[in-house]
Amino acid sequence: xxxxxxxxxxxxxxEVKINPETGTLIRNGVPSIINPYDHFALxxxxxxxxxxxxxxxxxxxxxxxxxxxxxxxxxxxxxEGVLLSDMAFAGSxxxxxxxxLAKAVKKIGKTDMIFCGMQAIDGDTAQTGPAxxxxxxxxxxxFCEHVEVDGxxxxxxxxxxxxxxxxxxxxxxxxxxxxxxxxxxxYPSFLAVHASLAKPYHVWSAEDIGAEAQYLGLKGSPTQVxxxxxxxxxxxxxxxxxxxxxxxxxxxxxxxxxxxxx
Amino acid sequence: MIEVSKKCIGCGxxxxxxxxxxxxxxxxxxxxxxxxxxxxxxxxxxxxxxIAITREEASRRDHSGFKGVWVYVELTETGDKTHPKxxxxxxxxxxxxxxxxxxxxxxxxxxxxxxxKDHGYEKELxxxxxxxxYMVEHDELFEYNTDIFSTVVVSLVxxxxxxxxxxxxxxQGRDLAPRVASALYVGLTADCTALAIKDGLLLQSRPAxxxxxxxxxxxxxxxxxxxxxxxxxxxxxxxxxxxxxxxxRESAKLDKSLRRVKVLERKLSxxxxxxxxxxxxxxxxxxxxxxxxxxxxxxxxxxxxxxxVVGASRxxxxxxxxxxxxxxGQSGTTVSPKLYLSFGxxxxxxxxxxxxxxxxxxxxxxxxxxxxxxxxxxxxxxxAHEIAPKLIEALKKK
Numbered sequence: 001x002x003x004x005x006x007x008x009x010x011x012x013x014x015e016v017k018i019n020p021e022t023g024t025l026i027r028n029g030v031p032s033i034i035n036p037y038d039h040f041a042l043x044x045x046x047x048x049x050x051x052x053x054x055x056x057x058x059x060x061x062x063x064x065x066x067x068x069x070x071x072x073x074x075x076x077x078x079x080e081g082v083l084l085s086d087m088a089f090a091g092s093x094x095x096x097x098x099x100x101l102a103k104a105v106k107k108i109g110k111t112d113m114i115f116c117g118m119q120a121i122d123g124d125t126a127q128t129g130p131a132x133x134x135x136x137x138x139x140x141x142x143f144c145e146h147v148e149v150d151g152x153x154x155x156x157x158x159x160x161x162x163x164x165x166x167x168x169x170x171x172x173x174x175x176x177x178x179x180x181x182x183x184x185x186x187y188p189s190f191l192a193v194h195a196s197l198a199k200p201y202h203v204w205s206a207e208d209i210g211a212e213a214q215y216l217g218l219k220g221s222p223t224q225v226x227x228x229x230x231x232x233x234x235x236x237x238x239x240x241x242x243x244x245x246x247x248x249x250x251x252x253x254x255x256x257x258x259x260x261x262x
Numbered sequence: 263m264i265e266v267s268k269k270c271i272g273c274g275x276x277x278x279x280x281x282x283x284x285x286x287x288x289x290x291x292x293x294x295x296x297x298x299x300x301x302x303x304x305x306x307x308x309x310x311x312x313i314a315i316t317r318e319e320a321s322r323r324d325h326s327g328f329k330g331v332w333v334y335v336e337l338t339e340t341g342d343k344t345h346p347k348x349x350x351x352x353x354x355x356x357x358x359x360x361x362x363x364x365x366x367x368x369x370x371x372x373x374x375x376x377x378x379k380d381h382g383y384e385k386e387l388x389x390x391x392x393x394x395x396y397m398v399e400h401d402e403l404f405e406y407n408t409d410i411f412s413t414v415v416v417s418l419v420x421x422x423x424x425x426x427x428x429x430x431x432x433x434q435g436r437d438l439a440p441r442v443a444s445a446l447y448v449g450l451t452a453d454c455t456a457l458a459i460k461d462g463l464l465l466q467s468r469p470a471x472x473x474x475x476x477x478x479x480x481x482x483x484x485x486x487x488x489x490x491x492x493x494x495x496x497x498x499x500x501x502x503x504x505x506x507x508x509x510x511r512e513s514a515k516l517d518k519s520l521r522r523v524k525v526l527e528r529k530l531s532x533x534x535x536x537x538x539x540x541x542x543x544x545x546x547x548x549x550x551x552x553x554x555x556x557x558x559x560x561x562x563x564x565x566x567x568x569x570x571v572v573g574a575s576r577x578x579x580x581x582x583x584x585x586x587x588x589x590x591g592q593s594g595t596t597v598s599p600k601l602y603l604s605f606g607x608x609x610x611x612x613x614x615x616x617x618x619x620x621x622x623x624x625x626x627x628x629x630x631x632x633x634x635x636x637x638x639x640x641x642x643x644x645x646a647h648e649i650a651p652k653l654i655e656a657l658k659k660k
Contacts, residue, residue, distance in 0.1 A: 013472035013592075022423040023280035024303055025474060032283065036593070039647030046485070063284070064296040080502055090264075090284075092498050094452075098444060121592065122282075122471055125452035127440035130408075134444035139522035142437045155526070160406075161338065161350075161433045162538055163530035167524040179593065218263065218300055225301045227478040228281065231469060237625070237641040247644045248652035251603070251624060258622050259291060260544070260568070260601050261660075 001054045001112035001149070001171060004105050006132070007038040007073060010122040024069040024230075033068040037117025039185050041177040045115045046077045052149060055079050057108050061089060061100055064203075067227045074196035075188030079164035081110065081201040088206040091218035094123075098131030100216060103209040105136060113154065118143055118178045128170035160216040170189055224256040263302055266292045269312035276313065277306035281471060301477070312471045313418070318503035328485035330394075330424040331364040334415070335375040335387065336434055339530060340491050347606060349383055351541075352430035354390045354498040356491055360428055360458055361391040361499060365404070366459040369425060373507065376414055378404040388507030391499050395507045396422070402516040406434050409522050412441040419446060421512075424486045426464050428457075431490035440492050449481025450488040455495050464489065472592060472614040493540075494598040495619065506520055539588060544570030544601045547590055550577040551606015551627060551646040558583040560650045567657045573597065573617075575607045606646030609634025626650075 012033045034042075042058065049056045058073030060066050061084040070081040084104055092100065106113050114136075116129035122246045124144070133140035141147075143159040159178060188196070206216055211242050214220055240250045255261045266371035272290030284298035292304070292313065305313045336350040351429040357371065364371035373392040375383055377399055384395040398414055416436065419427065429435035429461065430491035431453040443450035454466035463489040466479045481487040539545065552558040558578065564571045574584035576591055590597055592612040600618035607613060609625070609632055617623070626646045635641040 011281075011471075013474060016474050016611075019279075024307060025281050026278060027280065027283060028278045034582070063297045082531075085296055087296055090294065090296050090298040094440065094450070095444060095447065122574065123322075123452075124470060124472070126436045127450060127452055129444070130437060130440035131444035134412075134441045135619075140437070141523055143409075143433050152372075155302055160528070161336075161432060163528065164526040165525050167523050167525050172592045173522070192287065210492075210550070222443075222447065222484040223451055223479050223481050225299060225477050226480045228301045228303050229476050231473065231476050235639075237635045237638040239630070239635070239641040239643065241630070243645040244648040244652040247626065247642050247649040250642060251626075251649070251653055252656055253365075254624055255601070258601070 003045045003048065003050070003056045003113045003115065004108060004111050004112055005038070005056060005058050005073065005078070006101055006114065006116045006128070007018075007042060007060050007069050008035045008117070008120045009033070009057055009062050009069045010035045010120050013121045022253070032065070034072055035117050035120045036185070037119060037121075037177060037179065039117070040183055041115040041117050041175075042073050042076065042078070043183075043186060044177055048147070048149055049077060057180075058083060059084070059101065059104050059108070061085070061097060070195065071196060072188060072203065073178050074199045074201065075192040078185060078199075080199065083201075083203045084209065085203050086205040086218045088211075088213060091221060092216060093221035093223040094127040094131055095222050096216050096220040098135055099130045100206070100209065100211050101128070102132050102135035103211045104204065105132070107127065107204070107209050114138070114172075116174065116176045118176045127177070129174060132176035132209050132251045136172070136174075139169050140176070141167055141169065141173060142176045144175045144177050147175050154245065176212040203216050264294050264298060264313065264315050266294070267312045267314065269310045270653070271310055271312070272308065275307050275309065279303055279307050281475060282609030297500045298370065307472045311484065311623045323483060325425070325485050326426040328423045329449050330370045330372050330422065330426075331360045332372050332374055332424040332427040332486065333360045333392070334427065334429040334435065334438070335373050335383070336430050336432060337377060341530065345381065347377070349431065350388060350432070351498070352432060352491075352493040353387075355493065355496040356430060357390040357392055358380050358498040359491065359496040360426070363426060363459055363464070364393070366601065367462070372396055372424065374415065374418060376403045376411055378402075384507055384509045386501070389501035389503055389505050391505075392507040395509045396512055398512045398514050400516050402518065403478065405525065407521050407523065408437055408441060409520050410516055413516070413520060414444065415442050417444050417514065418512060419486060419540055427486040427488045429488070431492045435490050440490060443488050445482075448484040448488055449479075449485060451479045451481070452490050452491070454489045457489065458490065460496065463487070472544060485626075509527070513533070533553070539571050539573060539590070539595050540597055542599050543605070544568050544569035545573045545597055545599045545608060545617075545620075546570050547573030547602065547604045548574070548578055548583065549575035549604070549638060550581065551608070552578065552583060552650070553647045555581075555583050557647045557650070564650060564654050564657075567654065568603075569600075570601070572605075573602075575613050576610070589594055604634060607626060607634055608632040609637070
């Protein structure tokens with residue numbers, strides 16, 4: 001089977017800070033990382049490759065520096081890497097992004113399974129994966145923790161509201177991955193990175209994937225960002241310092257005041 | 263498109279503020295790369311007004327035929343044989359929010375209900391504000407399935423052309439909505455925390471970057487304008503008994519072959535008893551400051567006394583104090599209870615984003631500068647593992 005994994009380079013949002021005066025993000029010193037959910041999706045795909053000998057292609061869309069996340073995929077064991085990079089993609093929302101990624105998958109060739117992270121930690125939309133599946137007319141299983149393959153059967157364990165489901169489908173299908181509790185992210189060694197430089201890697205433009213300009217970028221995006229602003233600041237906390245007993249009394253008093261106890 | 267004029271003095275102020283790292287200084291001039299989303303932060307910060315975003319004029323497409331604010335009704339299993347399914351609370355929240363939008367637009371508020379059996383849901387939907395219920399009753403709708411449900415919703419939208427459609431930002435809503443939006447080529451905004459009407463358009467506000475910034479989003483050129491809405495944020499209206507909705511029965515041609523993904527097994531946490539953390543009204547949460555697994559167990563007792571559920575920071579989970587299913591935060595569960603009482607959690611960003619929309623946050627931590635106090639309403643500076651047992655004693659005495 002042929003697998004495509006979609007990965008995104010994101011700023012480590014846990015490291016992002018806000019300038020309290022201007023309300024803007026301070027990006028200085030904030031590392032760019034592979035989106036953690038995509039990392040898990042990549043590892044899931046590579047485990048299937050190891051077990052069944054599948055072929056894995058890693059795809060990303062982004063500026064030239066996003067090459068590093070594709071390279072990481074190659075160093076961890078993927079067979080081929082693709083970066084979609086073109087100013088025509090700038091301003092793409094999830095619709096236009098998924099359109100471009102779906103076009104790229106078509107160019108890659110016959111694809112049996114697509115793996116995506118459940119969402120990216122910078123956008124938090126969780127929309128691109130299902131939208132790719134729709135563009136390609138594929139089945140989808142979202143919020144998966146585990147995917148295994150048995151012949152032509154694909155079995156996935158997925159989160160649902162309030163529990164879990166085990167589901168079955170046949171290829172072609174797209175899976176979006178959440179992390180399961182025992183997941184340990186793997187990072188490639190320096191030697192592996194060096195060796196991966198010899199693997200096939202392509203940078204494709206909008207033209208290369210046969211994407212129509214009217215569906216790309218700002219023009220092709222049905223949603224538009226009208227404003228970005230800092231979240232409303234909470235009022236300062238009412239502080240109290242005290243020993244065990246006094247602090248416990250204070251908490252009770254707060255709970256009475258806020259009507260949680262009589 | 264975005265353009266940098268000759269006025270650019272190469273000061274570089276725009277580079278660090280760009281949320282998407284999309285600006286490079288090349289030959290002392292700002293140059294945008296492919297990561298640009300045209301969000302406009304650089305336009306605001308530029309001291310010499312050198313950056314301009316020009317948007318192509320909105321298409322002249324006529325949207326006047328699109329009317330009605332639609333709410334997707336989500337059903338949930340109850341585990342009870344006689345009433346196997348009930349309407350999820352988020353649906354009532356959407357009806358509360360949708361009612362305001364519909365009134366402002368002077369359009370109908372419509373609930374969209376896909377079910378295998380009519381259990382009189384339309385009465386309940388009417389009492390929470392729906393004017394109309396589009397109901398599709400079909401055996402194949404016995405459980406949620408992406409292919410089947412998206413096929414039905416797409417055909418309903420094409421038939422009736424609503425102007426707005428809202429879904430809960432639940433796992434089901436986030437599975438269904440992008441599929442529908444992608445098929446219809448319409449705008450979809452994820453996980454909104456506020457909705458309003460501005461110049462006749464749906465103004466959708468949502469947090470991004472792990473909650474570090476807010477974005478307002480519009481979908482000016484396509485209908486319906488679709489959004490998923492975060493549960494526990496919108497206020498539901500008090501149900502008005504006797505207020506009824508008009509039921510419009512819709513047909514759907516469905517058969518088994520559409521169902522490409524089949525459920526082999528379903529496990530719901532209420533099978534094992536206990537309240538789920540994402541729905542809890544009160545959460546008593548603990549972190550590294552609880553010191554040991556044994557002391558952490560005090561929080562079980564405390565939460566029982568308060569009628570709540572136990573949460574944990576990633577640190578506490580990593581230390582083995584509590585199972586991962588209780589983890590609150592970016593890599594755990596996002597919660598917004600009425601009361602979030604935290605013990606010994608310092609408040610790493612990844613934790614804060616998962617709990618900061620709680621109504622009342624009471625934080626106990628020995629470090630007065632702990633970041634958790636920035637989001638708390640009440641802060642207690644003290645040793646969490648000593649305060650917790652005293653609070654249990656005090657509650658028991660009452």
